[in-house]
Amino acid sequence: EAQVTQNPRYLITVTGKKLTVTCSQNMNHEYMSWYRQDPGLGLRQIYYSMNVEVTDKGDVPEGYKVSRKEKRNFPLILESPSPNQTSLYFCASSLSPAGGSYEQYFGPGTRLTVT
């Protein structure tokens, strides 16, 4: 089954404790992206990757890091989480990074709470 998986699905942590949210897709997609969803703001892009070892900032990259060492994996790293990073996080992937009708497939989401 074609899918994007994220782990963990739920996480409560404390300020400053480094964490990683994993994302993996089995569709051989080149393009992967991280979004955060906050009430009243919709989804905003954090980082994206056009292929292995190619990553770039989205609209809200502060406080986040990413890496793309393998095509299927795109982890999101919070080196020192803060309460304002409490949010619902989505990983997404698509076949082509260059526009077109290719939909982005979303993972199930990770609900993060930083206290």
Place this chain on the structure above:
Amino acid sequence: AQKITQTQPGMFVQEKEAVTLDCTYDTSDPSYGLFWYKQPSSGEMIFLIYQGSYDQQNATEGRYSLNFQKARKSANLVISASQLGDSAMYFCAMRENGFQKLVFGTGTRLLVSP
């Protein structure tokens, strides 16, 4: 500047009726794509429908259709014969040619009543 505007925070509709969810967009790029996603209470994002800026006809997918008015820069989602399972948050999104992201609106929460 807001690129995607969804002016209806919430909408109510009775089962079996049609409903239109509004979306306006702003871009100077002649090549772009418009998407609608559904987010049920369980949280996942479900792709519904896509419209390309050069597409001559309005997109349709089952009970979903996209009313694309290019001159007005609107891309409204029409759901025909609403079902209880349509109750969810609906997001309009745009991808401009050459840009690597979807820009989302703030969403419209649809509630379908029996």
